[in-house]
Amino acid sequence: VVLLDEFASCGTEVLFINSPKAETPEEALLLQFQGMIAEYERAMIKERSRRGKRFKAKTGIVNVLSGAPYGYNYIRKTEETAAYYQINEEEALVVKEIYRLYTEDFLSIADIVRELNHRKIPTKKRQSKWERSTVWATLRNPAYMGKACFGKTEQADRHRITKPLRKKGGYSARNSCNKEKPREEWIEISVPAIILTETFEIAQERLKKNKLHSQRNTVEI
Numbered sequence: 001v002v003l004l005d006e007f008a009s010c011g012t013e014v015l016f017i018n019s020p021k022a023e024t025p026e027e028a029l030l031l032q033f034q035g036m037i038a039e040y041e042r043a044m045i046k047e048r049s050r051r052g053k054r055f056k057a058k059t060g061i062v063n064v065l066s067g068a069p070y071g072y073n074y075i076r077k078t079e080e081t082a083a084y085y086q087i088n089e090e091e092a093l094v095v096k097e098i099y100r101l102y103t104e105d106f107l108s109i110a111d112i113v114r115e116l117n118h119r120k121i122p123t124k125k126r127q128s129k130w131e132r133s134t135v136w137a138t139l140r141n142p143a144y145m146g147k148a149c150f151g152k153t154e155q156a157d158r159h160r161i162t163k164p165l166r167k168k169g170g171y172s173a174r175n176s177c178n179k180e181k182p183r184e185e186w187i188e189i190s191v192p193a194i195i196l197t198e199t200f201e202i203a204q205e206r207l208k209k210n211k212l213h214s215q216r217n218t219v220e221i
Contacts, residue, residue, distance in 0.1 A: 001032055057150035057187040064150050064189075069141055070124045070134075071095040071194050085148065085191040092194045094121055098138055099195050103202045108210075109135050139207060142186075145200040146193030149186040153178040 007014050015021065022028040053064045063083035068074035071091045077083040094116070101107045101115065109132050116130040123130055142149055156179035 001035065004031075054151065054187065057189060060189050062148070062189055062191065065148060069143055070138060071144065072191070085143070087192050087194060091124075095138065095144055095194050098135060099144075099199050099203055102139060102206065103199055106206075109139070136207075139203045142188070142200065143191055144194045145197045146191055147188045148191045149188055151181065151185065151187050153180050155179070 004014055016031075019031065019034065020027060022031045056064045061082060062074075062085060063077055066074075068085050071088055071094070072085040073088050075081075075084050075086050098112060098116075101112050102109070107115070112135050113130045113132055116135075121130070123134065138144070
C-alpha cells in the first residue's frame, strides 16, 4: 500500500496482470486484502521451509547444508542415494596442514595465510587468494572433526557498521546481518572426519585465548 501511494504521488500507474484495476474504493480494499494475504502466505511458506530443513537436519540429511566446505566434495542426491560429503584428498591435506600450523607450530592466522599464499596453494574457487576470514572459518568449522552443523546463524538487526561496510561508505541496502546462534542450538550431522577431535578442541582453545588477548578487546585506562 505504501509503495502504491508513492507511485501514485509520482504520477506512476501500477497495473496488475492477475487482478483488475482498482478504480473504486471496493476494488482498492480488495487489492489491500490480497496484499496482506500474500504477505501472510509468504511468511507461512518461509516458516514451513525452516521447520522442514530442521527436521531433515535432525535426521542426518546432508542436503540441507546445500554445499560443502573446503576439504570436501558435495555429492548431490540421486534416485538411489542421498546427498553426502566426500573427502577431497588434495584439499584435506591442506586442512590438516592448517590445523598443524595452528596447533603444533603455533603460527598466527595471519602467518598461516601468508604461508598458504607463499606456497601458492589454491583456494576452493581456485581464483582468489587465502584470507584471514577463510582460515579463521576453517579452524572453527566442526565439520572437519566429523560434525557438520546446521542452523549456526540467524538473521538479526544490524547494530554496528563493520569494516567491510566502512570500505563501502558505511551504507548497506540490507538492515540485517547473520548472527551466530549459541553452540547448543546447532544441529549436528555426521560427515567423514578429516582431523581428530582432540586437534579441533586444541584449536578452539587457542582461538578462545587469542580472542581474549586481542588488541580489539584490550581496554586502556
